[in-house]
Every structure is written in structure tokens, then in C-alpha cells.
Amino acid sequence: MADSETGTSVDFVRAMIAEDIRTGKNDGRVHTRFPPEPNGYLHIGHAKAFSLNFSIAAEHGGLCNLRFDDTNPLAEDVEYVDSIMEDIRWLGYDWGDRLYYASDYFDQLYELALQLIREGKAFVCDLTSDEVRHYRGTITEPGRNSPYRDRTIEENVDLFDRMRAGEFDNGRRTLRARIDMASPNMNLRDPVMYRILHAAHHRTGSKWCIYPTYDWTHGQSDSIEGVTHSICSIEFEDHRPLYDWYLDELGIYHPRQIEFARLYLSGTVLSKRRLLQLVNEGHVTGWDDARMPTLSGLRRRGYTPASIREFLKRVGVAKTESVIDMALLEHCLREDLNRVAPRVMAVLKPLRVVIDNYPDDKVEMFSAANNPEDPGAGSRELPFSKVVYVERDDFLEDPPRKFFRLAPGREVRLKHAYLVTCESVVKDEATGEVTELRCTYDPESRGGEAPDGRKVRGTLHWVSVGHAVPAEVRLFDHLLLPDDGEGKKGFMELLNPESLSVLTGCMVEPSLCDAKPGRTYQFLRRGYFCIDSVDSQAGALVFNRAVSLRDTWARISKAQAGK
């Protein structure tokens, strides 16, 4: 869809709304809403929905409401209400003073139901849920009318009143719309509007023992709030005729429902039911486990609101069911963090390096830029001494081609410090494991510059042993393994047993000593790491790897191994 004014293209939802404005519908007003049920934590799929709703309203100077669709007290909880509000705000959206609950409308909904009953368009049905199912027919066969379908209006009003008064047990009766039991659309086969549920509601307490269903609630709530465009996900497409039916029969303000495709992400699952299962069965530590695609999980992992917003923008909005490659989300995070994350040195798997010709007790301070992408980020001082840690992976006794790091006789640069050459290797006599490297440094290379201009390809990160701060580092992999066959394996079989690996004894530079939880850094040459907001403490730092850096060497060595 090309926008003639800007030359940029817009998605079909925005195009429809633009058309409504052009034709003068709703006096050009745009009012949307995000209607989550508080029965779980929000994930990135929900973020697609609410960012769409909030953004579209904002683009037209309109408003977007937050409305909790709390019509099923059995599934809902205030814990979820709170987390949902926190997550929406975190992503940067604001519903102002328009916080609503479907339960706020229970009285109005009851009156509207009475209106339908009085017009002969709804009836109290005594069929059990099993019987209702049988009477409904199947996908290919029409249903049959309920024997209670033709009760008098007086009887319906009386029975409905008594349902509300609590005279009947759970499931004993329902209020149903009187539409068409032969409709090819199952949603129109006399759908249930109210069920009896003697259960406490997290907001209305025990005031009600009948609860309206989603279909009976949604359109009327939209109408009451003056919502112009009710944007929802595509599985509600064949509910739209029912949405429209209620509004038309009631003769009240009629918003327009528009459906778009939900978001799916490779390597994870975006279904509340399954996420809840992961939590309940202990496959993750909670809704905010850093491996979870929930907003609280992504936040804990180190994802930034900006990166998620950019991701959603790039993903677009359409009606095609699509699975987005997780690599795109990761790309958006790197892109954002590259701009804003302070650089820092941390050695994940330490190997001692002794610089033999460096004075024993000397400590030098080197200035290090906090972010080469952002001169305004300033610099910090790094202590250097005779014994430092480098990454174990940065040394190979017998290096392959194109390996630019440390090896016997090789010279590399210790970032910001000196050029050092590996002179010998110390090993554990019993195991043969390399325990220490003995090196010499070039005193003329202070700051890392070769005095004679000689080229040194390898630059390593390091931490001075005497100044290093120990830390735990958690690395994450996808929750789900790639689905090899054509979805032959079940969800549980695809769970990645190695989605979490914990590294202890990592050594980070001293400037991180009093870093605050939730802050994200780039560990030079390693990736972006966020201080865990739950488990990290001063003196016992815990970092989560949000995403690795692009690793060209990993690709080269993999290709070499393949030969």
C-alpha cells in the first residue's frame, strides 16, 4: 500500500483506517483498545498487538484504551493485571486515564441482555454443556434447535433474573442468543451469552454468579468505550459476524473489527497455554526466565524497548500466517545495543598469562573508550599488571590457518595495553591441560600501538588478575530445537535441554564492581550482557547474555572443520 504523500507503504490495517477517515466515518476519529485477558504474562506476540493499537491511535491523534477482558474469573488474577500494565509501560506506551475492565460493564451488559430477551432474540436454555454440543451439530451438519428456544419472553426474563440471583448451580442453565442453528458459521448457532459460575472474581468479588462470554462482552465493551477500530488477531475473523450481529440487534454504536495475523517466532513458543506449562512444570524458572519470549523475560535477558519496537516495525502487519526468524529479533537488539551499550572487558573462561619481563608490583592505568560508536560516552581507567587473564579460546597450541590469536611464538595485542608474545606454555603434568602462558611484552607498545608500525592482527580482551571481579555468567540458547520433520515432534520433545548454561568463575573488569541490576554492557568480543535483576548482588554479580556478537571466526573455523 503506497502512501502518496510520503512514498512509504503502510500495512492493510492502516490503509483501511485511512480509508475510513477519508470517507468521513466516525468524524475522522480513531480510537483503539488493547484488551488482554489477565490470565498470563504478555509475550512479544501481544506486543505486536498492543504496539499496533497504540501506534495507530497516536498516528491519527487518537486514543488507545487498556481494557482487561476479565470475564472468566477461573483463569484470571491480579498478578497478571499488574504485570501486563508494567510490560506495556516498559515498551513505552501509555493509556493515560483510560484503564478499563470488562467487568466494569457487567451491569450494562446485563441490561443489554435483557433488551435482547425482551425482543425475543435471546433465551434461557436448560441444556447441559454436553447436550448443547450435540445440538450444535458439526462442521458439516446443521445443528438442531434447543427445546427451550421458544420459551416466552416472560419466562426468559424470570429465569435469567433467577440465574443472576444464584438460584441455580454451575452449568445448570445458560442464556443464549437466538440466531441460526443451521448457520455454516458455528459461532452463529445460538451462542452462549451467559454461563453460571459461582466463583469469586478478582474485581467484582461475589457480586455475580453469572458471567458473560467473550463474544457477548467484546463488541459491547468496544461500543461503550466509543472505540472506532477494534483490531484483533485473525482467529476472531469468523467471530466478526457475531460481533456485528449483537451490535446491530442492539442498535448501539458499531465499531469496526479488523483482524491481522499473529506473530510466531522461530525457536520458541508464543502460546499462553504452553508458556504456562513451561512455568508450571519447572522447565523454566518463571514467566520472567530470561529464555522466555515474555516481555518480562526479554527485559530480564537484556532486550531494550527500542529493539523490540524496531523489530515489530520490521515484521510488519499482514494477514498471512508467518514465522519470523529469531535472527531478526537478535539483529534488532545488536543494532540498538551497539549504539548504546558501554564496552567493558570480561573473561568468561579465564587462562592466566604471566608477563615475565613486566615489573612484579607495577600497576599501570590505561584509558579505554566506553563506546567507540558514541564519543560522548567517555572513557574509564583500566588497571594492568604482570598477571592477567585472557580467554582460554584465545590460545591454541597448534593453531589452524587464519587463527589470529595467541599461540606459541605469536604476538598479539592486549586491547588498550601492550603487545605481548607467547614464549612458553605451562601445563598440568597429570592432565596435560594448559594452566598458564608465559609471555613477554614490548615496553614500546604502550597503549597497544606498535612502535615500528608492524601489523598485529589479533587483539584480545583481558582482565588484570589482581583487580578482577569474579562473576557468574548465564548463556542462553533457544527454548526449542528446530523442528526437523514436518511438525512430527511434539512441543515437549522439541524442548532444548541445553537452553541454559551457567559459567562460574568468570572474571570481569573492576569498573563493573558496583554496576546496577538491569544494566547491559558489551563484553568486548563476546556479546551483550545484562546484570540479572533478580539474582545478581554486589559481590556476587550475575550476568545474562542477551545476545552474542556476530562471530565471523566461528563461521570460519566451522567451515575449516567441515573440509
Add this chain to the structure above:
RNA sequence: UGGGGAGUCGUCUAGUGGUAGGACAGCGGACUCUGGAUCCGCCGGCGGGGGUUCGAAUCCUCCCUCCCCAACCA
């Protein structure tokens, strides 16, 4: 099988009768005190068959594939 939706590079997504473009991924190169970043390049697609037209991803038609619906969940 009835109804409702959807099919464009590996993955997303533009396109609305006039040269199929972009992003991510992949591959190659330049540059680099992060094998990062940046820059340049390459790769690769209209589900299929008919038809209309000077011309079709786009219009018509038949077919194929995938998703959703038979909760008193949302």
C-alpha cells in the same frame, strides 16, 4: 467434508495491468586496536494449469497446499 482466511527469494515484507524492490539470514570483499561495528558486492522468489490482454504477481477460471472454527475459554 461446511464456513472463514492465506499462498511473492531460506525467512519476513512491498507491489493494486507496464523493468518483481527492501530487510534478515547466507556467501564474498574492503576497512578495523572488538574476527564487533561500518562500507561494497553476490545469491535467491510470484503454489500449479488454463484464459483475458500489446502486456498479468496483479483480472477471470479450475486445481493444489496451509491455517482457523464443532468451550458454558479468550
